[in-house]
Amino acid sequence: MYRLLVADDHPLFREAMVAVISRGLSGSETLEAASLAAAIGVVAQHDDLDLALLDLGLPDAEGLSGLAQLRQAAPWLPVVIVSAEQHKQTILEALNLGAVGYIPKSTPRDALLAALQQVLAGQVYLPPDIMRGSQPGSAAPPPTPSQLASLTGKQREVLAHMVKGESNKMIAYRLDIAETTVKTHVSAILRKLRVSSRVQAILLASERDDAVR
Amino acid sequence: MYRLLVADDHPLFREAMVAVISRGLSGSETLEAASLAAAIGVVAQHDDLDLALLDLGLPDAEGLSGLAQLRQAAPWLPVVIVSAEQHKQTILEALNLGAVGYIPKSTPRDALLAALQQVLAGQVYLPPDIMRGSQPGSAAPPPTPSQLASLTGKQREVLAHMVKGESNKMIAYRLDIAETTVKTHVSAILRKLRVSSRVQAILLASERDDAVR
DNA sequence: AATGGCCTCCTACCAAGGGAGGAGGCCGGC
DNA sequence: GCCGGCCTCCTCCCTTGGTAGGAGGCCATT
Numbered sequence: 001m002y003r004l005l006v007a008d009d010h011p012l013f014r015e016a017m018v019a020v021i022s023r024g025l026s027g028s029e030t031l032e033a034a035s036l037a038a039a040i041g042v043v044a045q046h047d048d049l050d051l052a053l054l055d056l057g058l059p060d061a062e063g064l065s066g067l068a069q070l071r072q073a074a075p076w077l078p079v080v081i082v083s084a085e086q087h088k089q090t091i092l093e094a095l096n097l098g099a100v101g102y103i104p105k106s107t108p109r110d111a112l113l114a115a116l117q118q119v120l121a122g123q124v125y126l127p128p129d130i131m132r133g134s135q136p137g138s139a140a141p142p143p144t145p146s147q148l149a150s151l152t153g154k155q156r157e158v159l160a161h162m163v164k165g166e167s168n169k170m171i172a173y174r175l176d177i178a179e180t181t182v183k184t185h186v187s188a189i190l191r192k193l194r195v196s197s198r199v200q201a202i203l204l205a206s207e208r209d210d211a212v213r
Numbered sequence: 214m215y216r217l218l219v220a221d222d223h224p225l226f227r228e229a230m231v232a233v234i235s236r237g238l239s240g241s242e243t244l245e246a247a248s249l250a251a252a253i254g255v256v257a258q259h260d261d262l263d264l265a266l267l268d269l270g271l272p273d274a275e276g277l278s279g280l281a282q283l284r285q286a287a288p289w290l291p292v293v294i295v296s297a298e299q300h301k302q303t304i305l306e307a308l309n310l311g312a313v314g315y316i317p318k319s320t321p322r323d324a325l326l327a328a329l330q331q332v333l334a335g336q337v338y339l340p341p342d343i344m345r346g347s348q349p350g351s352a353a354p355p356p357t358p359s360q361l362a363s364l365t366g367k368q369r370e371v372l373a374h375m376v377k378g379e380s381n382k383m384i385a386y387r388l389d390i391a392e393t394t395v396k397t398h399v400s401a402i403l404r405k406l407r408v409s410s411r412v413q414a415i416l417l418a419s420e421r422d423d424a425v426r
Numbered sequence: 427a428a429t430g431g432c433c434t435c436c437t438a439c440c441a442a443g444g445g446a447g448g449a450g451g452c453c454g455g456c
Numbered sequence: 457g458c459c460g461g462c463c464t465c466c467t468c469c470c471t472t473g474g475t476a477g478g479a480g481g482c483c484a485t486t
Binding site for chain 3: 152153154155177178180181184185197
């Protein structure tokens with residue numbers, strides 16, 4: 001009926017998930033991947049998948065960057081995040097990155113099944129608690145507190161120029177360093193901020209540019 | 214010797230300019246145009262022109278859009294901007310649009326002549342003060358009041374996704390159109406917003422995203 | 427003295443962004 | 457009807473962005 005991909009590094013959890021699916025969505029086929037790289041490999045060869053279940057915390061994908069990479073590799077593939085984490089901010093960012101749902105690992109089996117059916121039907125599934133809380137923007141727990149703090153001095157400096165809309169070449173000129181060096185810094189920034197493009201880094205940074213100024 | 218086009222809506226100024234040219238560049242021929250439309254008509258029929266002097270503030274051309282149109286109509290034709298304005302930002306944008314020089318109307322006759330000879334020789338002429346001022350980025354005037362309003366529906370839609378940090382590919386997926394179409398829209402957006410990169414467009418739009426939401 | 431972090435720079439390579447130009451379909455105003 | 461704006465899509469081409477990996481210099485801690 002459906003073709004699903006389960007990407008999780010815990011074999012046990014994968015098994016459980018597959019069991020739930022095979023029992024609840026009879027006739028469905030499941031593929032498995034123990035790493036992000038494997039998952040990307042799978043989706044590259046199977047363009048007929050209906051849904052991917054992606055665990056946050058894969059060894060080769062730090063958090064949401066895995067989602068970004070997977071979505072990049074296969075924009076046509078709906079992805080549901082399956083995670084132990086439940087921070088509101090993480091969930092919102094996942095949606096922002098194109099996830100069609102977010103399923104906490106603590107979800108009971110029947111609710112999990114319902115959630116899967118919901119996203120397979122084209123809906124978005126979110127844990128009930130996140131939907132009832134206050135507005136996404138308001139009174140949110142310090143969303144991205146520490147990632148900016150982990151940047152080194154030069155990296156912060158480069159980021160400040162990025163936020164002004166400057167190209168790598170311009171930044172190099174302004175800071176009087178080589179463009180390749182700027183690229184090095186930019187790559188480091190993207191990695192630390194766990195995003196996959198300059199634009200996302202800029203948006204993240206300018207949301208709370210307090211840290212940059 | 215040279216064939217020049219003087220596009221300015223003030224007859225008096227045109228005359229003065231023509232006088233300077235005929236005296237300083239003996240043997241040169243000058244054509245005149247009192248509007249952008251006329252200028253475009255002239256260049257369409259004279260493909261042997263060496264240079265166009267374009268006034269900003271022509272009645273049928275709002276500022277730099279006149280330059281854009283003229284350059285579009287005749288990309289082979291070098292254009293020097295002649296303007297009363299001297300805002301640094303305007304000058305930079307003019308160069309960005311392909312102008313080969315920028316001559317303030319306040320320029321004394323001999324300097325003006327020197328400037329013309331300079332651009333006819335293939336050089337770029339800029340008012341001396343601009344070259345020495347502080348960084349281009351600083352103290353920029355709030356340039357964009359209503360450009361967002363000039364965007365079409367789909368363009369606004371695409372921009373809204375850009376602002377969320379999505380790539381062209383993702384936007385194409387979301388809007389269910391081809392990536393090339395997205396690129397077309399993005400190009401149009403950049404042109405209308407008078408910026409030269411996606412990041413700048415995003416920053417501009419999200420400054421006052423009131424227009425996008 | 428050695429280690430490790432940071433900054434610098436490089437090559438090489440691949441993906442994404444953006445411009446130019448052309449083309450067809452749709453729709454609304456003249 | 458025709459024309460112009462908008463949306464769609466394409467090809468070709470170049471620039472920019474980003475990753476990978478290696479390398480040398482500086483400096484503080486150990």
